[in-house]
Amino acid sequence: MTSTKTAAKRVWPAYNTIWRWHFYAGLFCLPFILVLSISGAIYLFKPQVESVLDRPYDLLVMTGKRATAEAQVSAALAAVPGAVLNAYLLPETLHSAVRVLVGQRKDLTRVYVHPETLQILKLEHDDDKLMRVVHRIHGELLIGDIGSNLVELAASWAIVMIITGLYLWWPSNSKSLAGIVYPRLSKNGRVWWRDLHAVTGFWISFFTLFLLLSGLPWAKSWGGLLKEVRHISAGKVVQQDWTTGRSSELAERQKMNMAADDESEHANHLAHKLEAHQHESHQQGADKMPQAKQDYSALDRLVDTVQPLHLAAPVLISPPSKKSPEWTAKSDAQNRPLRVNLVLDASTGEIKSRKDFADRPLLDRVIGYGVAIHEGQLFGWFNQLLGLLTALGLALLSVSAIVLWWRRRSVGTLGAPPANKKSTAYTVGLIAVIVALGILLPFFGLTLLTVLLIEHLILQRMPSARNFLGLSQATVE
Secondary structure, eight states, X not given: OHHHHHHHHHHSOOHHHHHHHHHXXXXXXXXXXXXXXXXXXHHTTHHHHHHHHTGGGSSOXXXXXXXXXXXXXXXXXXXXXXOEEEEEEOOSSTTOOEEEEEEETTEEEEEEEOTTTOOEEEEEEGGGSHHHHHHHHHHHTTSHHHHHHHHHHHHHHHHHHHHHHHHHHOOSSOSXXXXXXXXXXXXXXXXXXXXXXXXXXXXXXXXXXXXXXXXGGGSHHHHHHHHHHHHHHHTSOOOOSSOOHHHHHHHHHHHHTSOTTOSXXXXXXXXXXXXXXXXXXXXXXXXXXXXXXXXOTTHHHHHHHHGGGOOSSOEEEEOOOSSOSSEEEEEOOSSGGGOEEEEEOTTTOOEEEEXXXXXXXXXXXXXXXXXXXXXXXXXXXXXXXXXHHHHHHHHHXXXXXXXXXXXXXXXXXXXXXXXXXXXXXXXXXXXXXXXXXXXXXXXXXXXXXXXXXXXXXXXXXXXXXXXXXXXXXXXXX
């Protein structure tokens, strides 16, 4: 029996070692988990929230003949001097205001135009929309690529936190499901909080891991590395349906805001400055601009082609740009398997090519399904409910973890589980897991090595730090 236990310890580390990993992973992750849980729970209901906010612009009274799409775009451009057409959104109902996206370099403005009178009903910077702000908090904490890297780092350690938590939860000798799959509510104090923490963690662990992994392709570092690997393996530039970090998003937007014949952003900027200086009215200015930048006469033909297809909303029709040399239309639905991309012939209005979700590479489809589930849009209200329960579960995990930590810590210490010098050897199982996670999650691997080096080279030599972090204890299990 003793030899069996010894052999087992050579494969997996002792309980206290895993507990320390779980503690430190949680200590770092908890602030991020709370922010991501709250912002993610709100973003799950983006369709409902935006429907309420836009309701005044979707209940317009129509009395006459609708203006042409070209005239609607001209009105939108007149409201934002110097801008170019980024995309025309097909109205979702006959009583909806027309949304026109106009851009200036990296800026994007959403213009609400009355489809009959051409009155400008609302101007809104796209980055100022409530759900865009929530999305940016969730993805990059409103601080760009640095925030994206921080979120990726937190997600990497959160994966470790979940895995180590399941290891600690695993019932080895229990004869009852109490405290394992349901909490012992009759208990008080630490046992009650421990059960609440462990049972909640068990029930939400799978979906939490799914959410963490499905969000990685959007992160600046992990997603950028994935894209580079795809470029190398394919031997060509790979077009993805998602961006990686804020800089990638702004670069894509800038391409969409540059006419196809522009040589640079600077040339585009100078052209708009010249137009703003010369024009006496919007129409006069438009006449003086190069035809390639201002000719949207094909738009009405293309609207007539795309509208009968009844693509999943929102449907965007975009002119030639640095991103695409031809007119395009696409469904930008959050339920990504419904997305369609079209290339259009401006002269005839015909569809030159069509790419459905099923036509995309396997990896793109897998990620597309993952993101649709992540955002709560793949299978309706139940998907939203599942995401909401997971977000609430993560918040509950965080609160219960803080309570457990605060109750068990001694004055003058961090409250970390005591280190066990005889059980922290680099066992076979531990090395295998670390290597696998370090390869799959580079940020985890790099930070783990950094922490271990700091601990062994600096903190172990400082008595006060050893006592505070629990490194000086050598309890034998």
